[in-house]
Amino acid sequence: MSQRESVLQRRVTLGAMLDTESFTEVVRGFVELYRVGIKVFDDKGAKLADIKIGNGDFCGYVFSFPEGRRRCTATVGRVKDGPLALSHGARLPVLEPDLVPQARGMLTVPCFTGLRYLIVPIAWEGDQIGRVVFGPFMPEDLKDFAPKTLTEIAEGFDVGNAKTLVGKVRRAPEGTIARVMLHFGQLLQTMLFGGQKMYLTSQLHIEATLDNNRELEERNKRLEDANTRLKELDRLKSAFLATVSHELRTPLTSIIGYSEMLAEGLAGPLNGEQVDYVRTIMEKGETLLKLISSILDISQIEAGKVRLNFEPMDAVELINGSLSSLRPQVQKKGVALEAKLPAKMAMVSGDRDRLRQVIVNLLTNAVKFTPKGGRVAVTLTDVQQQPDLNAPGYRILVEDSGVGIPADQFDKIFNSFYQVDSSSTREYGGAGLGLAIVKSFVEGHGGVVRVASEMGHGSRFTLVLPVTPSTQQHILITPPVTSVSPADDRF
Amino acid sequence: MQLNHAQRELTVKIVYYGPGLSGKTTNLQMVHQRTSPEVRGRLLTVETHDDRTLFFDLLPVFFSTANGFKVKVKLFTVPGQVIHNATRRIVLQGADAVAFIADSRRAAAAENNAYWKNLVENMKENNLDPAQVPVVIQYNKRDLPDTKTDAEIEETRKKGKEPVVGAIAIRGIGVLETLYAVLQSAFRSLEARAGLTKNIGLGEREFLTQVFANIDVTGTELERILPPRTPGARP
Numbered sequence: 001m002s003q004r005e006s007v008l009q010r011r012v013t014l015g016a017m018l019d020t021e022s023f024t025e026v027v028r029g030f031v032e033l034y035r036v037g038i039k040v041f042d043d044k045g046a047k048l049a050d051i052k053i054g055n056g057d058f059c060g061y062v063f064s065f066p067e068g069r070r071r072c073t074a075t076v077g078r079v080k081d082g083p084l085a086l087s088h089g090a091r092l093p094v095l096e097p098d099l100v101p102q103a104r105g106m107l108t109v110p111c112f113t114g115l116r117y118l119i120v121p122i123a124w125e126g127d128q129i130g131r132v133v134f135g136p137f138m139p140e141d142l143k144d145f146a147p148k149t150l151t152e153i154a155e156g157f158d159v160g161n162a163k164t165l166v167g168k169v170r171r172a173p174e175g176t177i178a179r180v181m182l183h184f185g186q187l188l189q190t191m192l193f194g195g196q197k198m199y200l201t202s203q204l205h206i207e208a209t210l211d212n213n214r215e216l217e218e219r220n221k222r223l224e225d226a227n228t229r230l231k232e233l234d235r236l237k238s239a240f241l242a243t244v245s246h247e248l249r250t251p252l253t254s255i256i257g258y259s260e261m262l263a264e265g266l267a268g269p270l271n272g273e274q275v276d277y278v279r280t281i282m283e284k285g286e287t288l289l290k291l292i293s294s295i296l297d298i299s300q301i302e303a304g305k306v307r308l309n310f311e312p313m314d315a316v317e318l319i320n321g322s323l324s325s326l327r328p329q330v331q332k333k334g335v336a337l338e339a340k341l342p343a344k345m346a347m348v349s350g351d352r353d354r355l356r357q358v359i360v361n362l363l364t365n366a367v368k369f370t371p372k373g374g375r376v377a378v379t380l381t382d383v384q385q386q387p388d389l390n391a392p393g394y395r396i397l398v399e400d401s402g403v404g405i406p407a408d409q410f411d412k413i414f415n416s417f418y419q420v421d422s423s424s425t426r427e428y429g430g431a432g433l434g435l436a437i438v439k440s441f442v443e444g445h446g447g448v449v450r451v452a453s454e455m456g457h458g459s460r461f462t463l464v465l466p467v468t469p470s471t472q473q474h475i476l477i478t479p480p481v482t483s484v485s486p487a488d489d490r491f
Numbered sequence: 492m493q494l495n496h497a498q499r500e501l502t503v504k505i506v507y508y509g510p511g512l513s514g515k516t517t518n519l520q521m522v523h524q525r526t527s528p529e530v531r532g533r534l535l536t537v538e539t540h541d542d543r544t545l546f547f548d549l550l551p552v553f554f555s556t557a558n559g560f561k562v563k564v565k566l567f568t569v570p571g572q573v574i575h576n577a578t579r580r581i582v583l584q585g586a587d588a589v590a591f592i593a594d595s596r597r598a599a600a601a602e603n604n605a606y607w608k609n610l611v612e613n614m615k616e617n618n619l620d621p622a623q624v625p626v627v628i629q630y631n632k633r634d635l636p637d638t639k640t641d642a643e644i645e646e647t648r649k650k651g652k653e654p655v656v657g658a659i660a661i662r663g664i665g666v667l668e669t670l671y672a673v674l675q676s677a678f679r680s681l682e683a684r685a686g687l688t689k690n691i692g693l694g695e696r697e698f699l700t701q702v703f704a705n706i707d708v709t710g711t712e713l714e715r716i717l718p719p720r721t722p723g724a725r726p
Contacts, residue, residue, distance in 0.1 A: 006581045008547070008567070009493070125532045126553030126563060193533050201537050201546050204581060208546075211577040491593060491603040491647060 007203035014042040014122065014130040017195035024049050026187070034180045035170040039133040040122075040188075045081050048130070055115070055136050058165035062113060067153040071112045079109050079133050084121045093118060094141075094174045103178055111135075112149040114142050115169060120181050124192060132188070134181050138171040234302070241299035245292050252292065256285040294433040297357075298416055301440045308351040308444045310469050315348055315394060316341050319380055322359040326367065335370050338377040346383055348394060348467045354441045355465075361434040362398040362461050368428055369459070370402035386464050388448050393466040404455040413451070414439040446470035492587050492681050494691070500561040501691065503681070505673055506583055508610050509592035510602040511543065511571030514631040514660040518592060519548045519568055521666040522706070530554055530705040544570040547582045554701045558692040564674065564702060571606075580613045588625045588677035590669050591653070592660075595630040595638035623684075625676030628655045629669040634662075667703075667711045674702060 027038050031051040040049040062068040082088045090107040109117045115136035122130040138145075146162050259282040261267060263275055270278065300306050323339055330337045359378070366376045379397040386393035405413060405420060412418050416436040421428070438461075442449050446469045453459035493502040507515040516536060523534040532551040539545050548568040555561050567586075569579040583589075591610065593603040614621045630644055639647070641657075648655040654672045658665025678695050681687055688694045703717050 006584050008549075008582060009585050125551040126530075126561060193535070197535055197537065200535070200549075204546050204578065207581050208575070208577040211581060215577065489600075489604040490607040490651060491600045 004207070006207055007200055011127075012124070012129075012196060012199070014040075014048060014124075014192075015046065016199050017192050018048060019195065020048060023191065024051070026191070027051050030180075030184055030187075036134050036137050036172075036177060036180065038184070039080070040130065041080055041133070042130040043128060054168045054170055058113075058162065058169060059136075061162060061165055062150070062153070065154040065157065071149075071153065075109070075111050075117075079117045079119060079135075082109075084119065084128060084131060090119070093178050095178055096175050099175065099178055099182070102182055106178060106181065108174060112147075113166075114145055114147045114150060115139075115166075116174070118174070118177050118181055120185055122185075122188065122192075132181065132184060134177055134184075136169065137177055138166060138169045140171060140173040140176075238299045238302055238305075241295060245296040245299065248292050249289065249296075252285055252289055256282055256289065259285065291431050291433075294431060294437060297437050298433050298440075301437065302416075306440075306444070308354060308441070308469070310349050310351055310445075312347045313350055313352045313355075314345070315350075315380055315396075316345050318352060318355055319359060319378060319396070322356050322363060323378065325360060326363045329364070329367055330376070333367055333370070334372040335367060336375045337367075338375065340377065340379040342380060342382045345380070345394075346467075348383065348465070349469060350445055350465065351441070354444070358438045358441050358463065359396065359398070361438050362463075365434055366398055366400035366402065366459070366461075368430070370400045374401040374458075376400045383467055386466070388464045389446065389466050391466050391468075393447070393464055396463040396465070397460060398463075399458060399460045401458040404457055405451065405453040405459050406455060407453070410451050410453075414449070444469075492685065493585070494685060498561070499559065499691075500563070501687070501693070502563045502565060503587050503674075503677055504585055505564065505566050505588050505590065505670075505677060506586040507548075507566065507568040507590045507592055508579070508583070508606065509571060510594060510599065510606045511573070513571065513592045513594045513599075513603075514629075514658075515568040515571065515592045516544055516548050517660040518590070518629070518631075518658075518666050518669065519550050519566055521660060521663045522552075522566065522670055523550050525663070525667065525707045526550075526552060527705040527707075543572060544568060545575075546570060546578055552702060554704070556691070556693050556697060556701065560691045560693060562693070562698070562701070566670075576609065576613070579609070580616055583610075583613050583619070584617050586614075586617075586619065586624060587681060588627070588673045590673045591626050591628045592631050593628055595632050595644070595657075596635055597637050597639060623680065625673070625680050626653045627669060627673040627676055628653050629658045629660075629665060630655060631658045631660050631665070633657050633664075634659045663711075667706065667708055667713055671699065671703070671713055671716070674699060 023040075027040065027049040028051050031038050031053050035053055037052045037055060038049065039047065039051075041047055059072065063072055078088055078090075082090070084105065084107065086092065086107065090109050093103065093106055093108040095103055103120075105121045105123070107119045109119060111117065113136070116139050117133055117135035118137075120132050120134075121128045122132060145166060146159050150162070151157055151159060259278050262270065263278045263282065297306075319339060319341060323337065326337070363376065363378065370376055377397075377399045379395075379399070381395040381397075383392055383394050385391075386395070409420050413420065414435050415432075417432040418436075419428075419430070419432045439449050442463055442465065445465055447463060447465040450462040450464070451459065452462070492504070493500075495501075507518055509515055516538075519534060519536075523531065530552055532549075532553075535549040536544065537546045537548075547570065548566075550566040551563055552566065553561065553563045567582050569575075569582045589610065591607065593599070610626075611621045614624060628647075630639070630647075632638065644655060644657065654676065656665050656669045656672055658669060660666050675695065678687070678698050682695065687698075700718060703713060708714055708717060
């Protein structure tokens, strides 16, 4: 919420709209051009400009007498703080008729010395926000100087001296001075308009910037809170998954174990049909166990709990080990399995168990999606500079002649629980976690996974792995939750 | 509203709100053109090089009541571009009524709705109760192709309590009618809240007649409502 009252709500003062220094220069220019002093006051009586000309010596002489000082102070007080009305000795100026409408509000205040002041109010949006005082000047119509009001101030008042000194004061008809005042008034209005524009916009700019900052801070706070909440929820989800998986796995191990004992005849001989049934229980149990292990893996990856354990390893041995665990499936499915491995290869660094799981997952997929009589191949390249990594590394290619993957799904297949065919009648089973695990582990090594595929002709997964994994931690980002405010459309 | 009893002064603030390029500044320019210089200040506009309002426009109109109370009506526009929301919010501070300038074109409906919601949000941010601050909707640009029909606008009107005025602001059509409607709504709301008739002796009729006394309403609907105008004479 905007706390402070805006500049737009406040009354503008003359001082805020005028740049005092440049304004004083303008006033000085006017004074020198027309040889009449100008004073500008705001509505509180504060002086904004005061340029004198010609009257200094004369006024100084008058001021040197105590009564002169008293009368002078009274006149200046009237001019500066007196009402902008025809009272307290003020009268309408004597003007040529054409000037009368424009000179509305202008006042003449005579000085006891015979000199005169003209006052014009400064109007702004219907308010009087200050006044301009012109003078003193010697009115053209004043015939006999010095008047009695001046000569009477002291016995020793020297009229001759006064006449000499007053000669330096500009002599002009009231109408002429009024014309000068009107010009000055127009100029002042223009300056005020420009000044007001500058003042309001610069203040408003500051206000808007502060308000923007405030809003951003509030928004950041809300986002931080939401983020904390989401992280907590995410942690709870992972903890839940881990717990559930663990609780599922324990009884399942017993189911598989007891089935195995039954199948081996430890509890007495079974007939052929019974053995088949028990083996089916075992196989399905194994499948379920793998699935639960995958869920456990992915929940640990997402919870950031997986720490890879890098050690020197032989990549050829890694592939051979993975292949041997796949053989039973391969034989059962009736696909050909080929391996193209270098005869000898330098040791590389990696997490052997995780990489084995990566290759097994890829090979399992390859076998799963390849029909009987098809072909699955795994290729390992020797260590060489890898442009993908900008470092020395090696490649593992897993190819199949299976169903293939549509090109628009290449990115999505690496998401957790994603299946290309997610219909209830889909042909291939699985939880959609295998490739998500592959990607996490490979990236955890500082490597990349690529996929290429042609529908109906097969797929090729390429792993590019560095010889020495970078130690950077993989960071998971949870998408922010957006809130939608339910407001009705008016139009 | 700012009511200063010591200085015998009442300031009423009207804000022209709405999407960018819907014609808020044009409305103010037209009011400015038709108002005699004695009762208005200069039109303050701050624009970017491509004529988009950068901060706000301000047109002050002022008069004195029969009781000698000084009344200032300050007409503001807000910048329409999305990025200037903070400025919109600040300009909206203390608004007594809002003229919502909507673009009548069908394609502009989504923008209109977005700014309507933005108006409501910013009112709340400023502690203004959207149910208390009156709004008048101006359907501007009635002359452009693909605008909503009168029947469709009538449908829109029925959705809320706000008065709806059709306009072609660039030609001055509907501008003063909108101003009249928004000032009338503002006065009624202030009357209910602050009892202007009782407290400062200013009634709705005097308020509206005084504002429009120095505005040229020739050729507008207001000719029927307001007393005939004698140029230069005070009502």
